[in-house]
């Protein structure tokens with residue numbers, strides 16, 4: 001059964017795993033890598049989403065690129081805009097134009113996703129002086145989602161999912177780990193860690209597997 005839009009949006013807003021937030025090397029500002037967002041949209045929508053570039057203005061004389069993209073989920077649309085300066089002299093280094101186009105489109109994509117409040121819970125602790133300190137958004141900090149911080153407790157938690165192979169009930173950690181396999185519909189392809197096929201296991205970040213194994217040994 002396909003997820004309905006309301007559940008997809010709730011899934012988009014859900015906090016990311018611990019340490020998802022990275023810091024830029026130049027200005028130390030917190031951010032969440034683009035791939036993390038794309039992966040969440042993929043899994044939340046079970047790959048049923050679309051990204052369309054509605055407008056791309058490449059202005060070489062004035063050295064800027066402007067883009068408007070549209071994210072479509074179900075029958076709903078969200079627009080985002082992005083802007084990038086073309087660095088250097090584009091007539092000598094034409095590849096700088098491509099770089100600026102990528103940047104403007106990525107930014108537009110992130111702006112569109114931001115309207116779903118993706119990553120807000122994760123970024124809020126770093127944005128207190130900015131927007132997260134606003135009393136109207138206090139809920140983002142007050143109710144951290146269960147899978148964000150309470151790792152060890154979580155591994156003991158049980159979810160109502162059974163491994164397809166051995167019928168064992170999955171732990172919360174196993175369920176979370178399944179959620180990290182890109183494009184896997186874990187509602188259908190439900191495996192405990194022991195029975196998770198290797199080709200799927202390889203798609204999970206090694207550090208996360210390692211953390212999972214350490215947590216499991218603690219039990």
Ligand SMILES: [Zn+2]
Pocket residue numbers: 163164165166167168191192193194195
């Ligand atoms: Zn199993």
